[in-house]
Amino acid sequence: MEVKKIEWRKTEPGFSTRKKPQILTIPEQNYFSIRGIGDPNLPDFSKRIQVLYPLAYSIRMSQKAGWVIPNFQLYTVYPLEGYWGLQEKFLSAPVMQKSHFEYKIGIKQPDFVTPEIAESAKQRVLAKVDPALLDAVFFERRPAQLVAQILHVGSFDDEPATFKILDDFIKQNGYQRIEKEHTEIYMSDFRRVEEAKRKTILRVAIKKI
Structure with a gap:
């Protein structure tokens, strides 16, 4: 079919x-998200991106891995998004620096992705990513x-x-x-x-x- x-x-x-x-x-939309602070040009930002994509692709490529997801539909992985603000301690700084940033980056997930599917995806990428960063990733339903x-x-x-x-x-x-x-x-x-x-x-x- x-x-x-x-x-x-x-x-x-x-x-x-x-x-x-x-x-x-x-x-309303589903996301894998992770928070961070500081300059996005530094390695920590890239490391956070690198933990999100394996999660997104584990669901997208689930059929090839023999993982049967209810109501699965084919799709192209959604683009990376960033939600940007300033750390509270720098809100009154006279000059904004990139090191002052506070952010949340994420990748949208299709509506068929449930919290249970998201948790299964995290278990499936354990061997591929930094465990500490994976633990910092959360699945959310944004209003x-x-x-x-x-x-x-x-x-x-x-x-x-x-x-x-x-x-x-x-x-x-x-x-x-x-x-x-x-x-x-x-x-x-x-x-x-x-x-x-x-x-x-x-x-x-x-x-x-």
Whole structure:
């Protein structure tokens, strides 16, 4: 029997790579997530990414491993996401440094992934990843959220100019941000794509004024 495929780029909200800003509601979603602090250019950030992908691919490739997951559907692994803010002790710092960051990175999982499936995935990758980091990974169901987002193309260091466009759009449409933190969705693999061509969706939570 043919297995139905999840075409998330075409059917799910929030993954548009159009350059114009937009307002939309993101539904409840499943994630493998892990928290961290500090400069994302340092090795610790990469190590946290490296524990997430084996988990995501263990579910995606479950059929080839003989792991039967109820209601399984074929899909492409979702992109890495980062939720970025500042450590509390640096909130009043006169100049923001990358070492001040506090973040949560994650990879979205299809709706058929349950907490039990997530735990089974963790057991299946035990021999492949750092056990301490694996223990820090958690499976979560994130609530629905009203957001504004825009596509940024280029270096992460150039994001402020794109955020300015997004902030102006939010105000002009009668909304306001409800938190200083923001989400980045890495539609390009920043480990392989040159800076000038990187595509990153910038997203912020909003409410109607």
